Structure formats: C-alpha cells, structure tokens
Amino acid sequence: MNVFISHNKIDKETARFLAIALVEQGANVWFDEWEIRPGDSITGGIEAGLSNADTFVLVWSKNASKSKWVGTEIRAYIRRRVDDESLRIVPIVLDGTSLPALVADYSGFFIDRKTSLNTIAFEITGRQSDIEIARRLHQRISELALKHCGPEDPLPYIICPSCGSEQLRRTSSTDEERDEIYFSIGCENCEWKDFG
DSSP: OEEEEEOOGGGHHHHHHHHHHHHHTTOEEEOHHHHOOTTSOHHHHHHHHHHHOSEEEEEESHHHHTOHHHHHHHHHHHHHHHHOTTOEEEEEESSSOOOOTTTTTSOOEEOOTTOOHHHHHHHHHOOOOHHHHHHHHHHHHHHHHHHHHOTTOSSOOSSOTTTOOSOEEEEEEEETTTTEEEEEEEESSSOOEEEO
16 A cells, blocks of 8 residues: 655644554555655655555645645546546545545544544554564665665664664774674664674
8 A cells, every 4th residue: 555645734743643653554655754855856756656656645624725735736636536446535634624525525534632543544554464564664664774874784774673762883893814894783772783
C-alpha cells in the first residue's frame, strides 16, 4: 500500500503522527517533510507522490479548506481516481468543516478526543501480521539509512537500534599486516555496538 497524506501545514503534527502510525502498519507513506529536501522541486515531489499512491489520505480541517495546495492535490488525485476505481480516498476530518463535494462520498474518520491514530492506521491498512509489519519497517529503515549514509557506508545506521538515540560514534582502524580497515559504531547513550 502506497499512501499519500494531503494536509495543511498547520495540521502537520496530526499528519506526522498518522504517517508514523501508517508506517508502523506496513504502509509506504509519502509525507512531504520525509520526501522533499532543500533544493528539491516541491511540485515535482508532490506529483511523484501522487502518481505512485494507491491511497490518498486527506487530513481535512478549516485550515485545509483554505489551502490551495490541498485543493490542487485533491483535484489531481480525483482525476486519477476517475480512470482507476481501485484507488482509495480516505478523508480524516479534524473539526466540523464540511468535506469538499468531490470527497464527501468517501468513507473516512472524524477525529475527537477518543480517536486513536493507530486505530485509524490499522483500519486503513487492514490487518497485517507482525512479520509483515516488521519486514516493511525494516525495509523502510534500510531505505532511510541508505539515503542518509550512502551505499558506501559499511554500517548504515542513523539511529541506535537498541535505544533510538541519534548519538552514534563511528570509528575505524587499520590492520597494517592484513591491509584491512575495520569499522565500528556505538551508541553514546547505551552500550549497543556493531562492527563491519
């Protein structure tokens, strides 16, 4: 499942927590702050995210109703949906703002104090086994590590797999007799280490 999350920047925190919950359920999520880096084309990034998505999640609110970006994303995805009925649209309403006519017919969620974003993510993705979720999370972590560290890094970690800390210390040493370089990485917050 490839999910595109459309939202207004004022609703970013809710959208981010939903994106994390969807990833935890095994979905591949296009989320602007994860995908668009300084110097990247914003419209190009959004277009790529929309064209690869099979599920469009609309985080809807008064803020989103005033956003030209959100309106453009809705129209672009609805256009794809006209040609491909397998594509899903899932509105998530944060306040009492009425959904746009083009989206109002789709089943979605209304957020209140009792609503869990994890439950919403679970319902969007459907039931998945723990093994499948772990496989997809591992794949996503590997992709992020490769993007951050590069393919030449023998120990591509961006956080400690034990405690989640970003405080990693990398070292290398050379064995002159064998003409080999040894690499190690360790967490400064816990005792986790790895060697390569």
